Amino acid sequence: MSPTRSPLSALRAALRVYAVGVALLALQLLRRCRGGFSQPGFCPQPDRVAVVTGGTDGIGLSTARLLTRLGMRVVIAGNNKDRAEEVVSRIREEMLNAKVEFLYCDLASMRSIRQFVQKFKMKRIPLHVLVNNAGVMMVPQRKTEDGFEEHFGLNYLGHFLLTNLLLDSLKESGSPAHCSRVVTVSSATHYVGELNMEDLQGSRSYSAHGAYAQSKLALVMFSYHLQRLLGAQGCHVTANVVDPGVVNTDLYKHVFWGTRLVQKVLGWLLFKTPDEGSWTSVYAAVSPELEGVGGCYLYNAKETQSLKVTYDQKLQRQLWAQSCQMTGITDVTRDIVLG
Numbered sequence: 517m518s519p520t521r522s523p524l525s526a527l528r529a530a531l532r533v534y535a536v537g538v539a540l541l542a543l544q545l546l547r548r549c550r551g552g553f554s555q556p557g558f559c560p561q562p563d564r565v566a567v568v569t570g571g572t573d574g575i576g577l578s579t580a581r582l583l584t585r586l587g588m589r590v591v592i593a594g595n596n597k598d599r600a601e602e603v604v605s606r607i608r609e610e611m612l613n614a615k616v617e618f619l620y621c622d623l624a625s626m627r628s629i630r631q632f633v634q635k636f637k638m639k640r641i642p643l644h645v646l647v648n649n650a651g652v653m654m655v656p657q658r659k660t661e662d663g664f665e666e667h668f669g670l671n672y673l674g675h676f677l678l679t680n681l682l683l684d685s686l687k688e689s690g691s692p693a694h695c696s697r698v699v700t701v702s703s704a705t706h707y708v709g710e711l712n713m714e715d716l717q718g719s720r721s722y723s724a725h726g727a728y729a730q731s732k733l734a735l736v737m738f739s740y741h742l743q744r745l746l747g748a749q750g751c752h753v754t755a756n757v758v759d760p761g762v763v764n765t766d767l768y769k770h771v772f773w774g775t776r777l778v779q780k781v782l783g784w785l786l787f788k789t790p791d792e793g794s795w796t797s798v799y800a801a802v803s804p805e806l807e808g809v810g811g812c813y814l815y816n817a818k819e820t821q822s823l824k825v826t827y828d829q830k831l832q833r834q835l836w837a838q839s840c841q842m843t844g845i846t847d848v849t850r851d852i853v854l855g
């Protein structure tokens with residue numbers, strides 16, 4: 517899809533990502549001046565179970581907390597045990613009878629993901645909502661346990677594998693009246709992402725900005741392809757993808773110091789709070805308006821168009837097939853006519 521990356525294209529990728537960030541911050545500031553963001557109304561969700569990846573911090577923590585408040589049993593999947601202990605006890609203190617727990621899952625390790633799924637299934641509980649939220653941004657070039665570039669391996673492939681391994685639980689837990697839901701957190705940076713099918717690992721020339729944007733683009737395409745697969749199989753499971761906006765979290769710890777300074781000084785004004793950032797994820801997870809509806813890109817709890825190339829079904833299929841090979845998953849979509 518895209519030519520071999522050069523240092524110049526790495527610079528171009530960085531400028532494009534920053535341009536998206538600045539445009540979004542301007543829009544968010546405008547919105548603040550006009551009264552700010554307001555939480556959509558959410559109905560109670562008793563007897564429902566959710567898994568939230570990266571639920572110990574930032575947007576994931578706000579998502580886990582809000583879903584717990586709605587009465588859901590929430591399993592936080594994460595790789596930070598110490599932080600998890602603190603977070604789980606804090607949520608339990610805040611809410612009497614909070615049903616929240618932590619299960620270790622390092623999304624940068626396929627072995628860990630498989631162990632997590634095994635332990636989750638041993639609980640013999642249903643799974644109604646999977647929120648693929650965890651992520652890293654603009655980390656230096658390094659590899660996951662399985663040798664994948666970290667943005668691609670963790671943000672995208674980790675969630676690809678996790679979702680596929682949990683699909684049977686999601687299918688069993690969905691019903692015609694109440695579908696199970698897969699909610700995948702992408703980002704506006706996908707609009708400037710390029711899917712480099714010949715070099716998904718960015719091994720020829722690495723750009724942290726390009727790698728992050730590519731991982732978020734891949735997540736959008738994964739979500740659309742998953743929805744078509746679920747539709748073709750007649751499953752009571754839907755898949756949507758969300759864009760939280762620019763949110764004041766630790767995700768920015770690896771970015772250029774100037775950006776961190778802006779975040780520190782003006783974050784309260786320009787950035788969304790983690791709670792505000794979580795509302796579209798929770799909307800996708802529980803809103804009755806989205807009952808049976810999948811294949812949407814949601815921003816500020818509204819359907820929006822994603823980048824044109826994300827709708828390219830041939831490319832979606834190619835990416836899915838390659839991801840199956842990389843994760844050792846059987847490609848069931850090969851023999852299915854997708855709608």
Ligand SMILES: NC(=O)c1ccc[n+]([C@@H]2O[C@H](COP(=O)([O-])OP(=O)(O)OC[C@H]3O[C@@H](n4cnc5c(N)ncnc54)[C@H](O)[C@@H]3O)[C@@H](O)[C@H]2O)c1
Binds near residue numbers: 571596653670760766
């Ligand atoms: N903050 C923003 O402005 C923004 C904008 C667009 C999209 N997003 C997306 O929102 C999601 C949440 O990000 P955030 O802003 O809350 O950042 P954050 O850094 O506060 O939280 C990221 C979470 O992912 C977890 N995580 C990291 N590596 C992991 C691993 N190997 N295994 C399991 N969990 C791991 C962390 O422990 C943490 O809980 C990410 O996917 C991010 O790309 C954030």
